[in-house]
Amino acid sequence: MKVKVLSRNPDDYVRETKLDIQRVPRNYDPTLHPFEVCREYTRALNATKLERVFAKPFVASLDGHRDGVNCMAKHPKSLSTFLSGACDGEVKVWNLPKRECLYTFQAHEGFVRGITVRFCGTSFFTVGDDKTIKQWKMEVPGYGEAVEPLSTVLGKTVFTGLDHHHRDGLFATCGQQVDIWDEQRSSPIRSFSWGVDSFSSVRFNKVQTELLASCASDRSIVLYDMREAAPLKKVIMTMVSNTLCWNPMEAYHFTSCNEDYNLYTYDMRNLHKPLMVHEDHVSAVLDVDYSPTGAEFASASFDKTIRIFPKNEGHSREVYHTQRMQHAISIKWSADNRYILSGSDEMNIRLWKANASEKLGVLPPRERDVTNYRKKLTEKFKHFPQIRRIAHHRHLPKAIYNQAKELKEMKAARRRKERNIRLHSKPGTIPILSEKQKHTVSVVS
Structure with a gap:
């Protein structure tokens, strides 16, 4: 004879408290809860208001530079290590959790134009107005030990940008031309030029590591493949692009920041028009950096604000500013996707939360569940007029x-x-151009 026994887990009926309070089962049949939508809407509205009340994005500032922060770099292996270069040639290595400078040294005469960390994190490279490329060790020097470069390369012209390969011992510089360097050699192994006076920045692709792109002074963005002898393509825009950043999750997409107050996301396979035009800044955009997830990017502008854009939307979801912050020159998104660092003209590096209302520290399980529940509610009702107005107001x-x-x-x-x-x-003489088509002049292959 077969006997069936009912088996119940007590954890399903006892709440997470010290008292033995019994959990009440609930029937989710919508016919039994006719006012559920009304209650959820009210909760979503309150959650949206609370999110704006607790939106305090500023975390800390890193003081110590004596001139404007011109460039910054993240460590590929360590979340706590961060590097910054100033307009007076000074380089600082920071410990972010302690918010203190590990060591400082004079790297160049004049501006530090670029700084990048080697893919393994053991050393880093800098370029400056003194026409030199210098390699420095990452370790903190001992007591009384002078900071000396591991190697120095003297170039023929001023270098304006620098980026390191993400897998090999190669790095790229830009100035009057784009050069590819081997760490073991004192002369470039390959040079690219395409009738351009100068280049302002160069970036390696993080997925297809043989690809790189640069912004030129003739209003163009030039794409290269290190395996080819000549550049691949060039897209000419209506105004100059300052810098660009590749999407770390979508190999062929990149976003450039422009002097016409906008940012443009392109697919390198079709450069005739951008995928998206990102508006909202009211002055030239100077720097851009993607989040590790590739879903968002942050931009720094001459209008003294930084903004966070979803990659598929034309307007920003957040704008950060302080009363003392001046022109934002450089920006980086931390590798754990939680923080943004910005460098500005008034000698300060600021640390911001990527999610303005996020609570820092470890959350208890019940608080974490409530936070997730509120987030789902606001997402469910985000298109309702009153909730949308409160969520978008800044x-x-x-x-x-x-x-x-x-x-x-x-x-x-x-x-x-x-x-x-x-x-x-006359009908047909004035073509109708979309906003995406207005900013691309031509594409040269």
């Missing part, structure tokens, strides 16, 4: 608010003028 400095309002009026006037010209012209 307080801006008066100057930026007025300038954004003026830019909006200027764009509306241009659209109105174009519409009137088309209305009084």
